[in-house]
Amino acid sequence: MSDVLLQVRDLHVSYGSIHAIKGISFDVRRNEIVSLIGANGAGKTTTLRAISGLAGFKGSIRLDNHDLSQIPPDKRVKLGLAQSPEGRGVFPQMSVLENLEMGAYSRSDRDGIEKDLRRCYEMFPRLKERRSQMAGTLSGGEQQMLAISRALMSRPKLLLLDEPSLGLAPLIVAQIFEIIKQVHSEGMTILLVEQNARMALKAADRAYVLETGKIVLDGRGQDLLDNDEVRRSYLGI
Amino acid sequence: MQDFLQHVINGLSLGSIYALIALGYTMVYGILQMINFAHSDVYMVGAFASYYAAKWLGIENQPGLMTLATLLVVSMLVCSLLGLTIERLAYRPLRKAPKLNILITAIGVSLFLEYTGQIVFGADPKVFPEVVNDMVLADFGRLQLKSSDITVLIVSLISMVALQFLIHRTKVGRAMRAVSQNAAVAAMLGVNTDRIIAFTFVVGSSLAGVGSVLVGMKYPKIEPLMGMMIGLKAFVAAVLGGIGNITGAVLGGLIMGLSEEMVVAYLSSTYRDALAFGLLILILLFRPAGLLGRYQMEKV
Ligand SMILES: Nc1ncnc2c1ncn2[C@@H]1O[C@H](COP(=O)(O)OP(=O)(O)OP(=O)(O)O)[C@@H](O)[C@H]1O
Ligand SMILES: [Mg+2]
Numbered sequence: 001m002s003d004v005l006l007q008v009r010d011l012h013v014s015y016g017s018i019h020a021i022k023g024i025s026f027d028v029r030r031n032e033i034v035s036l037i038g039a040n041g042a043g044k045t046t047t048l049r050a051i052s053g054l055a056g057f058k059g060s061i062r063l064d065n066h067d068l069s070q071i072p073p074d075k076r077v078k079l080g081l082a083q084s085p086e087g088r089g090v091f092p093q094m095s096v097l098e099n100l101e102m103g104a105y106s107r108s109d110r111d112g113i114e115k116d117l118r119r120c121y122e123m124f125p126r127l128k129e130r131r132s133q134m135a136g137t138l139s140g141g142e143q144q145m146l147a148i149s150r151a152l153m154s155r156p157k158l159l160l161l162d163e164p165s166l167g168l169a170p171l172i173v174a175q176i177f178e179i180i181k182q183v184h185s186e187g188m189t190i191l192l193v194e195q196n197a198r199m200a201l202k203a204a205d206r207a208y209v210l211e212t213g214k215i216v217l218d219g220r221g222q223d224l225l226d227n228d229e230v231r232r233s234y235l236g237i
Numbered sequence: 238m239q240d241f242l243q244h245v246i247n248g249l250s251l252g253s254i255y256a257l258i259a260l261g262y263t264m265v266y267g268i269l270q271m272i273n274f275a276h277s278d279v280y281m282v283g284a285f286a287s288y289y290a291a292k293w294l295g296i297e298n299q300p301g302l303m304t305l306a307t308l309l310v311v312s313m314l315v316c317s318l319l320g321l322t323i324e325r326l327a328y329r330p331l332r333k334a335p336k337l338n339i340l341i342t343a344i345g346v347s348l349f350l351e352y353t354g355q356i357v358f359g360a361d362p363k364v365f366p367e368v369v370n371d372m373v374l375a376d377f378g379r380l381q382l383k384s385s386d387i388t389v390l391i392v393s394l395i396s397m398v399a400l401q402f403l404i405h406r407t408k409v410g411r412a413m414r415a416v417s418q419n420a421a422v423a424a425m426l427g428v429n430t431d432r433i434i435a436f437t438f439v440v441g442s443s444l445a446g447v448g449s450v451l452v453g454m455k456y457p458k459i460e461p462l463m464g465m466m467i468g469l470k471a472f473v474a475a476v477l478g479g480i481g482n483i484t485g486a487v488l489g490g491l492i493m494g495l496s497e498e499m500v501v502a503y504l505s506s507t508y509r510d511a512l513a514f515g516l517l518i519l520i521l522l523f524r525p526a527g528l529l530g531r532y533q534m535e536k537v
Pocket of ligand 2: 044045046086163
């Protein structure tokens with residue numbers, strides 16, 4: 001079992017004539033939190049879309065030593081990939097419980113699913129209270145919790161989080177990051193995409209800085225927090 | 238009063254047929270945001286499939302439950318297969334194309350089926366097999382419960398309850414709703430969206446198959462263009478209820494059937510078909526999202 005869970009090499013993604021990702025390479029090792037930070041339009045979401053199979057790409061993406069290039073999105077879940085997408089992507093007209101059940105769609109072990117549901121409700125009592133409420137009526141923070149728990153319901157090896165702090169009040173953002181740390185402490189490997197550089201760098205073991213489709217910096221989260229360039233461009237200091 | 242009740246029963250029976258067909262339009266719209274114009278022709282092929290199956294099995298003059306069941310199964314199977322084929326050959330290759338291309342393709346498929354139908358089945362009307370014994374089950378003077386109307390109501394009710402169960406109580410039904418609400422996220426969670434879309438065509442088409450047997454039973458003249466008018470009315474019913482909304486399609490179908498019956502009874506049968514267009518204009522003017530149309534709630 002190799003140490004590297006996700007290996008991305010020379011990744012290119014284009015939307016028609018727009019070259020959004022211009023040859024980036026990075027790794028996520030087991031049990032790490034790796035952050036990918038960058039401004040609007042840097043290509044963070046596009047990178048995740050390539051990983052989860054919603055965007056075609058050139059180059060190589062390997063998950064747990066499987067080459068993902070020919071694998072359709074639904075099969076990647078079985079290989080251990082799960083994502084909380086940008087804007088949460090909860091199914092608005094399905095109940096909280098049904099959203100969570102959709103997270104377990106690729107599984108058929110009823111007992112295991114039941115157990116994970118109970119664990120999820122323990123972790124998020126708020127979701128338990130609202131389990132029969134339509135997901136579209138939840139608050140932004142609750143929807144984010146739901147999106148993360150839904151992703152966890154597939155028992156992934158790698159959790160992709162796309163801007164979990166987007167549009168949330170600072171207090172809620174802090175809560176969400178607590179949750180991320182807790183999930184990580186239970187052994188989950190996480191690739192975190194964020195515009196909120198401060199939070200993302202603090203939480204990360206390692207981080208990459210993405211600028212218009214290229215990685216311009218990488219290093220330990222703490223080191224990047226101290227980096228002058230990062231402080232000027234992303235932390236506003 | 239009894240007259241009125243009789244019209245209500247007739248209207249409900251006609252309306253549930255519209256509803257069955259409207260469901261196919263609305264389900265496909267819900268999942269692909271396209272209007273499957275070929276749906277009404279799938280319905281027509283279902284009627285002919287029953288016609289030939291009954292001939293081949295020699296049961297065209299043996300009305301009864303057995304015949305009803307046989308024809309329903311045949312028609313549902315043939316319609317499912319046809320719907321599946323249309324989706325696979327005509328619509329799936331255009332999944333990423335602009336919506337207009339798919340719409341035009343749907344019209345093309347519809348015309349193709351109508352003209353092929355005229356070549357293969359002949360343009361002259363055929364007489365649909367006898368499905369149930371035509372009799373009056375209960376007679377209250379001017380209010381009569383006819384076996385055909387009761388059959389229509391019972392079969393439609395069973396179909397709709399089964400559909401409701403499928404969509405709300407099964408894993409595949411949950412996946413159908415997920416794909417219609419957010420296909421990209423559904424795929425990300427492990428749903429094979431192509432397969433769910435194909436399955437939606439199967440379900441919608443088999444409901445059209447049920448509808449074709451019920452119509453054949455009530456109005457036993459079938460011909461290759463029989464889908465046009467009823468398809469149009471069912472489509473209006475779907476829009477009236479709020480296209481994409483399952484309950485809306487049933488509601489729209491019933492309103493359509495009832496108002497058609499009332500217009501014919503109390504105004505003039507000349508307005509029978511004009512009603513559909515009138516309703517369409519009214520909805521588009523005053524409530525374009527339909528009665529139960531959903532206004533998406535989204536949080537940024
Ligand atoms: N579907 C699309 N079609 C065309 N161009 C796209 C599409 N999606 C993204 N892009 C372009 O690709 C580039 C990268 O976009 P992406 O969404 O990956 O950025 P991002 O880093 O996630 O930004 P944000 O922080 O605003 O979410 C942008 O220039 C964007 O305009
Ligand atoms: Mg983004």
